[in-house]
Amino acid sequence: MKVNTAKAAILGIQDIHINAATSSRQSMAEQHDPPSVSPAAKHSWFPTPPPPIYSCTLTPELEAKAREELQEKPEWRLRDVQALRDMILKEQPNLHTRLDDAFLLRFLRARKFDYDRALQLLLNYHAGRRAWPEVFQDLKPSTVKHVLDLGFLTVLPRPDPNGRYILCLRPGKWKPNDYPFVDNVRAIYLTLEKLIQPEETQVNGIVILADYTGVGMSQASNPGPFLAKKVVSILQDGFPIRIKAVNIINEPRIFKGIFAIIKPFLKEKMAERYVLHGSDLRSLHRNLPASVLPEEYGGTAGRLDMGAWSRLLLDCEEEFVVEFCQPDPLEGAMLPDSELYEGEQAGGSVEDTFRSLRSQLYYCY
Template structure:
């Protein structure tokens, strides 16, 4: 589907011209991608602990997200199957019509905007937090977020992500319910499996909770991500120094349209993939068969895996 066609809220994959530009910027082309996918497919079939159950299109998008490094894709492929054992709370039992997805969409807007920005980046938005802090469920929210990221492998090609978090209505009570380990798990999955390039994180309406938000961020996020956080005060238009209004929903000062239309579009797309999501639980690594000299194990399993509740002083 070409940009500008279809309903304004429908997800629009990159055009052929945009894909060509993205490939060019990353120094790859059709033949290089074909050879890389074939090589990576051959490698995957030789791994006794991993299922050979992933289509070529997903491997190609991993290759793009990994900046065309085959070695990085091998780690991402290993982690793609292995982390389902490590973080089952957010990476398994993902039913688009199940109660966890329904609950999340009732209490939070998690949105992937339908069109690439002029810089060929994908905008993701978290907004509409339930005013009742007791409604917060980090594990449920994380599961839906990881579903959205998995769907990016289906048809997205971009040069990176821009995340916008609207903290309007967020209080200290909300922040005290954030599970730091869940945030860490999401970041770990993002950088190990998805390997997408996080360009910027914009926090809107941070005035009254700025200090505590940054304390959580410093506890949960890597130094690299911390440097990409931008803070925007209530009533300011500084977000639009970085992101065009046409790429932002109306409620956040943009002109793209109502945020609900984009949230419902995600549900519609996910429901079409329900059988695929439910089937994925069958495809996990068999750690009893992992070769002793496998050098990816430490990278994947060398971080804390439990979702213990942590407190921020």
């Protein structure tokens, strides 16, 4: 009887968290759009997220892929979500995080349904917001409109043959005198948040296409290794997304120096996923077929449209306000020690490394 009473109490707390999160999102949406139409529904090329009350949207083929690659068993899916939810409520009762099925599934899938690793990823996800307030404070699309208008990033409308959406980055469009580098990070993070919503992306992952045309010494040396380490830490260990490949094209000689700064922070598996193509489009097409690429990269999918993704993000403004413009979710939470976001105390040793690498940048340049 005591076990049943305790379980009922946990489930009651869980319902409070879920209902509060759902009602706040619904009330925010109702102020701006008809309840039956979500902002993303205006952009038919991008899949919509699962409904508020979770119902699997995966095709049988994707369910089979998730079973094989992620150890996801459809018959155990909601049981696994409940197990993770129970761990959060027991070990981090003061963590004000979403507890709905769709949200927690992102973390389970990203860590192949290992409960402990999924919980650590969730904690890292929230810890990143506290460790980097200049990125996460007031994070919403309207605050990075200048980045989107400049054409720094977009998402191509057609996924590759493996169902992976392609995040296209153009670092050469950014000039350090225009705005701080962290604005680029903010735009990337908002993009990843939108990309991870559909279950297709959670299973298939994404591909990055980075065009380094126009990148010079000012862009290469501006972020520095401390900032680079934070970006890499978030992408590798603080966000529930699977980056399956990073294709670099039109990289200048200076890229050797840029990669020398980034590589020490990359896990071996991630470092192996970087592919440098130079100006050889045939090499690029062996990794990303011409049928999904715009004409600018030798593809047959029309001209590169930088506006479609920008419009989609801006139309989801209120969604991000609810998600990010709220009180600190870690207020009162006790987090385990982690070197993932170790703060400024690491800056000294990292900057020493940067001094030794700066000469490489100038040599390559």
